[in-house]
Amino acid sequence: MFEGPPPFPDDVPTHPLFVIDYSLIDQGDEAEKDRLWQAATQLGFWYLKNHGAELEVEAMFSLGRTFMQLPLHEKLAYEEGDDGMQFGYKAAGYHTADEHGTLDETEFLDVAKDDVLAFPEPVHRTYPPLVADAVPTVLLPFMRKSLAVNHALLAVLNEKLELEEGTLAALHQTEEKSGCVSRVIRTPPQTGKSKEALERQALLGAHTDFGSLSFLHNRLGGLQVLAPGTEDWMYIKPIPGHAICNVGDALNIFSGGLIRSNMHRVVSPPRAQAQYERYSLAFFTRPHDSVVLQPLVHASSADAAQTAQEDKGTAGEWLVRRLKYLRTGNYHGVESYTAHLGTEEYDRIAQAQPDAAVGA
Numbered sequence: 228m229f230e231g232p233p234p235f236p237d238d239v240p241t242h243p244l245f246v247i248d249y250s251l252i253d254q255g256d257e258a259e260k261d262r263l264w265q266a267a268t269q270l271g272f273w274y275l276k277n278h279g280a281e282l283e284v285e286a287m288f289s290l291g292r293t294f295m296q297l298p299l300h301e302k303l304a305y306e307e308g309d310d311g312m313q314f315g316y317k318a319a320g321y322h323t324a325d326e327h328g329t330l331d332e333t334e335f336l337d338v339a340k341d342d343v344l345a346f347p348e349p350v351h352r353t354y355p356p357l358v359a360d361a362v363p364t365v366l367l368p369f370m371r372k373s374l375a376v377n378h379a380l381l382a383v384l385n386e387k388l389e390l391e392e393g394t395l396a397a398l399h400q401t402e403e404k405s406g407c408v409s410r411v412i413r414t415p416p417q418t419g420k421s422k423e424a425l426e427r428q429a430l431l432g433a434h435t436d437f438g439s440l441s442f443l444h445n446r447l448g449g450l451q452v453l454a455p456g457t458e459d460w461m462y463i464k465p466i467p468g469h470a471i472c473n474v475g476d477a478l479n480i481f482s483g484g485l486i487r488s489n490m491h492r493v494v495s496p497p498r499a500q501a502q503y504e505r506y507s508l509a510f511f512t513r514p515h516d517s518v519v520l521q522p523l524v525h526a527s528s529a530d531a532a533q534t535a536q537e538d539k540g541t542a543g544e545w546l547v548r549r550l551k552y553l554r555t556g557n558y559h560g561v562e563s564y565t566a567h568l569g570t571e572e573y574d575r576i577a578q579a580q581p582d583a584a585v586g587a
């Protein structure tokens with residue numbers, strides 16, 4: 228009988244998250260909306276249950292696995308390149324994971340919302356035949372569900388920010404060109420590495436997400452957060468049937484710093500899970516490209532007021548900059564690395580001690 232990976236270990240410390248019930252959000256339940264607001268402003272991460280996308284998520288995982296098994300040269304024909312374009316394939320080692328230029332260990336299959344909605348007409352690019360064939364049956368249904376979930380959550384945050392109805396929706400128009408993207412991520416089994424290397428090494432470097440809301444699906448551990456006021460990276464435990472949602476920089480900026488875009492990263496899955504390849508899946512909702520990134524509500528702190536004054540340009544420009552300087556091909560020292568940063572508190576990335584997160 229095929230033995231799958233073991234469950235996330237009981238004795239590895241984890242960071243708790245609010246569990247938000249999407250079916251209650253959908254019904255307009257006021258108490259659940261309050262809890263979503265707390266989750267979004269305190270850590271900017273929460274579990275989402277009853278989101279109704281499980282089948283679509285499974286189909287995406289299966290497509291992602293089939294794609295990742297293609298020979299490397301076939302995947303490389305669709306590589307995203309060093310100019311800040313972020314659709315297609317990203318090979319392992321093509322992003323830097325820290326300011327020293329350490330190579331990341333993740334492969335991405337990134338499919339643009341715009342290409343899927345306009346299919347078979349390419350908007351940004353074309354994809355390998357097995358991906359293109361799956362657009363109507365796999366990608367489109369997954370994206371429709373993900374967009375619906377993220378837009379329902381945005382509507383609640385819009386209300387809690389006391390913005391005029393539809394304000395956030397108007398900045399995330401599905402028909403407009405945007406960086407909205409589905410991503411399947413693979414990391415290889417972490418065999419033959421010392422315990423120390425496993426505990427220290429980020430497979431996907433510390434970052435905040437670039438857009439507004441991320442709808443993430445984890446099976447194995449590996450995702451960690453650096454919670455405000457702490458110095459230790461903590462694992463987020465995957466819970467079957469629960470998505471993980473998190474806020475990105477754009478929403479942090481729109482909200483004048485009220486809604487939190489928290490730093491996170493991916494390290495080796497803990498303990499026995501490390502021997503298995505890790506797949507995760509995300510849909511990133513981002514403002515459409517022409518939207519100017521600026522606060523819509525009064526800045527909530529001196530820090531936020533300071534950042535509010537910096538010109539961040541449009542959502543499209545923000546994405547290109549963040550991506551371009553993350554690329555190994557553009558790396559030439561700490562300066563180029565820091566040029567890719569968004570709202571990350573860079574000093575904390577360097578200072579945080581990863582050891583405690585894995586548990587002795």
Ligand SMILES: O=C(O)CCC(=O)C(=O)O
Pocket residue numbers: 410412431436443445449450491492493507508509
């Ligand atoms: O794989 C994960 O759990 C997280 C991936 C992630 O943070 C990202 O792609 O932005």
Ligand SMILES: [Fe+2]
Pocket residue numbers: 434435436491
């Ligand atoms: Fe992320």
